[in-house]
Amino acid sequence: MEITGHIVEKLxxxxxxxxxxxxxxxxxxxxxxxxxxxxxxxxxLKVIYAVEDQGSRIALYQFIERATNEVLDFALEDEEEELVNEYCKQHIE
Structure with missing residues (x-):
């Protein structure tokens, strides 16, 4: 899995x-x-990323098929989760 870009919005x-x-x-x-x-x-990959005093973390994620917006029932592997966590941490607004 390779991350090629993103859109981010503060909730x-x-x-x-x-x-x-x-x-x-x-x-x-x-x-x-x-x-x-x-x-x-x-x-x-839709990710809700939490930033708190104790640190930052992935609070929730879902794989979504782009054309249909269907949620896919898959989980991140440990190394993929680390990759996503680092990516989100570096790209917070």
Whole structure:
């Protein structure tokens, strides 16, 4: 999996319930054809990234098929999760 670009937006919490800041990332990813996650339509990774006093982390993520917006039931492998975490940390607004 390779991250080729992104869109990020800081989420607003009008209630003030959430501690810290939350960012919504849509990561453009390339997946090799021999990977079970591969789709001809392309795949996005939606990430909710939490930034708190204790540090930053991936709060939630979903793989989404680009053409249909269908949520795909896959999980990140440990090294992929580290890659995504570092990428998001470096690209916070």
């Amino acid at each position: 607003n919490d009008p209630t003030g319930i959430i501690v810290g800041d939350r960012y919504e990332f849509f990561l453009n990813i390339e997946v090799p054809e021999d990977d079970e996650l591969y789709s001809e339509n392309g795949v996005l």
